[in-house]
Amino acid sequence: MAEALTPDKCSALVIGGSAGSLDVLLKIFPDLDTNISFPIIIVTHRKPGNDTLLADLLQNRTDLKIREVDEKEEIVAGCVYIAPADYHLLIEKNKTFSLDYSEKVNYSRPSIDVTFQSAAEIYKDELVCILLSGSNADGVEGLKTVNNFGGLAVIQNPKTAIMPYMPQQAVLNVKKGTILDAVDMADFINKLATK
């Protein structure tokens, strides 16, 4: 994989992950600046159900506003959005969210591929997508699309991932991107915000 430059401007950050990704998110959030200049959208595989556990866990670690997405909700900079369990999360041209209860993709709903691809089309070269730990390859196709639209693909260093398969597949299949250790991610995101 070729090393990629960080974009001149970041208009949205999407973070995808599966098994082992919660750990990383819990490490990132306490160290994030609270004046982030773009929305952060989180798509993780989890069990269906109405629980707000992930939102609560993250909210306890940051002053950024954490929300589980409601359908047609407007996307606001500085807010953190979590894809609800059991829906795919899409982004509309008018910068609102759409939810979709269609077939699972990569045995997953929400699917990371679906949101990465949807975000790539809207934010193009002003998009950064981070793929974290996980044990299937959801997100890899999405990162390729992000590349095609000129956005930046960031992959958690598989050596620092509890479940390395997902980031490994990304390193193998995505042409251009940046590999980051989990501990360096908060700093990376904070720097994106100053661009």
Place this chain on the structure above:
Amino acid sequence: MISNLIDNEQIETLLSDVLDAHGYDFSEYSPASIKRRILRLYGLDNFVSFAEFRYTVKTDKQYFKRFLEEITVNVTEMFRDPSFYKALRNDVLPIFGTYPFIRIWVAGCSTGEEAYSLAIVLKELKLLHKSLIYATDINPSVLEKAKKGMFPLNYLKGYSENYLQSGGEQDFSTYYAANYTLAKFDETLSEKMIFSTHNLVSDHSFNEFQLILCRNVLIYFDKELQHKVFQLFDNSLEQLGYLALGSKESLDFWPKAKQFKRIKTEKIWRKL
């Protein structure tokens, strides 16, 4: 990746063909999800070019049936969101106990899983005999499946768990007969259902109901269309009737929402 090659104008042209040739209006559907559905189908069916796809959708009636079935989302399950069915069972349906006749509309019923779930709860509350469930969908072919009441057997374990979590106390397997790979649901349930096509975009109110269920349908519509559909539901609800939406849908931003009162924490509103 196909989406690099097909732009939004091409999608719009295709949808305008569909309206002209077949009378279905998708112009107020959520653009991102309708585009995704169209590109998915285009990829699945291996067309040589988007122009050929467009031509086939426009002129081939048989193919258009497939198009309609595939671009609308027909994924559904029984007792989805058990807490919702618990609220129906405990807080809503018992109120109909004193009514002589109960009319319920399941709008966008797809293959019928919600209508059958509802019928089971009504049966257990001893209300099914005086109920009629109108189950409608835009899509004639899913209604054919819904009428049969046969669902893939391998989903039944999950449905049974949902049922128990929703407060069901019977043995769920008494409601169906296993037949090879399918579970055929008891006909005493479907006897109380009327299946019919209805397009929420273009068709009018056709009756007055005590309860309308329309769950995970509005997520595919843009805000303006959602508000039109809320008006249609308002026109189709008796006073003190109930409207039930999907777990991520809301009446809140509709200007007339104040005339409805939300029931506890579920997505159920009562018309005042």
